[in-house]
Amino acid sequence: MIPYGKQNISQDDIDAVVDALTSDFITQGPRVTQFENAVAQKVGAKHAVAVNSATSALHIACLALELGKGQRLWTSPNTFVASANCGLYCGAGVDFVDIDPSTYNLCPKRLAEKLEHAKLTDTLPHIVVVVHMCGQSCDMEAIHQLSEQYGFRIIEDASHAIGGKYQDQYVGNCQYSDITVFSFHPVKIITTAEGGMALTNNPALAKAMENLRSHGVTRDLESLADSNQGAWYYEQQSLGFNYRMTDLQAALGTSQLARLDAFVERRQALADRYTEKLSARPLITPTLLPASKSAWHLYVIQLAELDCRRRVFDELRAKGIGVHVHYIPVHTQPYYRELGFEWGQFPAAENYYRAALSLPLYFDMTEDEQDTVIQALADALR
Known part of the structure; x- marks a missing residue:
């Protein structure tokens, strides 16, 4: 896994x-x-x-x-x-x-x-x-x-x-x-x-x-x-x-x-590598503000075909790749719907959620492991 x-x-x-x-x-x-x-x-x-x-x-x-x-x-x-x-x-x-x-x-x-x-x-x-x-x-x-x-x-x-x-x-x-x-x-x-x-x-x-x-x-x-x-x-x-x-x-x-900067530097390198290798795929990679340097807790892509997320997620999980989704919009949770919120109120967050997929990213991740993720993602998108 x-x-x-x-x-x-x-x-x-x-x-x-x-x-x-x-x-x-x-x-x-x-x-x-x-x-x-x-x-x-x-x-x-x-x-x-x-x-x-x-x-x-x-x-x-x-x-x-x-x-x-x-x-x-x-x-x-x-x-x-x-x-x-x-x-x-x-x-x-x-x-x-x-x-x-x-x-x-x-x-x-x-x-x-x-x-x-x-x-x-x-x-x-x-x-x-x-x-x-x-x-x-x-x-x-x-x-x-x-x-x-x-x-x-x-x-x-x-x-x-x-x-x-x-x-x-x-x-x-x-x-x-x-x-x-x-x-x-x-x-x-x-x-x-x-x-x-x-x-x-x-x-x-x-x-x-x-x-x-x-x-x-x-x-x-x-x-x-x-x-x-x-x-x-x-x-x-x-x-x-x-x-x-x-x-x-x-x-x-x-x-x-004591290793905070090293942790962030490695995550940055892996994030840059994802962005480079996924640039030709039918998906959207993260955008950074010029004033920001991300700590890269998550690397979230958005799939171009909105209806394929569940299939891609299931195929990658079946191959032992722990993709995830961050986050389900809070206002759509049952508890918050009981407070009066509903789907359609915050369309940008909802559209993001429908296409979002978090790819594995952590300090110990090797380039071979990252390549495995990238290849599995490419296969699923095909």
Whole structure:
């Protein structure tokens, strides 16, 4: 089987986890702080809060930005459901903005049109979650300009994009957003097995997220309402959650981070090779913005013949090639249809979905394996 993605674990990674396992801390401890500092320094953010998943990071990011009932969160329909669900967790309404059919990312033009209409109907969003699909950054400068005009906050769902760049700066520096979220799932660029992180340049947001990830409980003397108690004393100051990352996961993440640029460079080389070798086939290869350098979490093609996707998918899977489809538009899911969404509302995302096919892409993929994928795809297209 050639999977669509998988982790690369080195001996250094194993040694780092064993060292953590035999230390005094195996739950949240000093290695979590070390990992947070390393990621923040790498991407150029001031604060980082490690948690047990990117979904948890999205949730506490929304809460830190005070999303609640009567407010709205907008995001891309072309994403995993977590990008929208985080708004529902907070009791807010959720809506979507259609994508740019060339980049598969949330379209700033569609966003501007929707914002103009929302202003007239008093339905502006409190938060827009922009999703860096496949590892390519959205046009963040354009979206940030709209946020200044219409007053919404920005979360970058960069689950695909650690190691990617926008305007020659690492994704995650929060230059154009309030909070950026990374995922460290095994098929992502680097892994902590399961895990996520929220980054921000705002110390108040960082403090709020740190509190929310750990039951809403604090022992910080400067934060306590009653600081005259003994060393045992703690206070629950908000309704938080157990979203903490362990030192075992953080040790793995810190070790993996040392190879981040190498991981992205190899994915870039494989993506370039796909694009070159598929150029004559009846399909569409990915388009990149000039300002973006993708982290290449996914390599998604679009098939020219819309009715052949199921057949091509089945033929490749039968040959042991782990193609996949990313994503079924969120608004078409049964749960969201019960909320009033329906097919036809976001045509660019729906047209993308009907033709999309994710090809295998991962650090350890050999050129022989890639050639096997390319040949099998060519045979299926014939």
